Amino acid sequence: MKALQPDAVIVATEIARYSIGMVLKRMERCGVKAHPNLILRRIAPDAREFVSSWGDQTYRMEGFDSVVLMYGTVQQPQLYDALKSDGRVLQVFIAGGAWVPRRLAEATRHGAAVGMMA
Known part of the structure; x- marks a missing residue:
């Protein structure tokens, strides 16, 4: 299982092209990191576990207080x-x-x- 880099940012692909700049600017200002194309597999007390929607690679994320x-x-x-x-x-x-x-x-x-x- 890979740990995602805390500074990895992936552009949210479902946001309309005319809204993306405004949305990403605000997200950046607020410290939000987007990781689309990951499927939530499990929420543990200390981490969240995801699997790639493109394959079977799994990821573990730690150190955050919210999941959207x-x-x-x-x-x-x-x-x-x-x-x-x-x-x-x-x-x-x-x-x-x-x-x-x-x-x-x-x-x-x-x-x-x-x-x-x-």
Whole structure:
């Protein structure tokens, strides 16, 4: 299993070409790192484990406090359901495209609104 370099940045491929500059600039300013084309395999207390969507290479990431999953226009509530039923996480929210499939701007706006409530 490979450890991803903490400074590795991969451009988010699903963002519209007219929005990408603004989005990447803000992400860079906020210290966000994007790793598209990885499938979340497991969340452990000290790390997250991923597998490449192109092959079978696995990756382990450590040292961060948030996970944001983006799946385009397909609702993906499974992680929310698993965390909610597990009971170890005190507050779990579902937002953006995971709640209702939508475009980036609407999903981001909804995610920000839910994040401000927490």
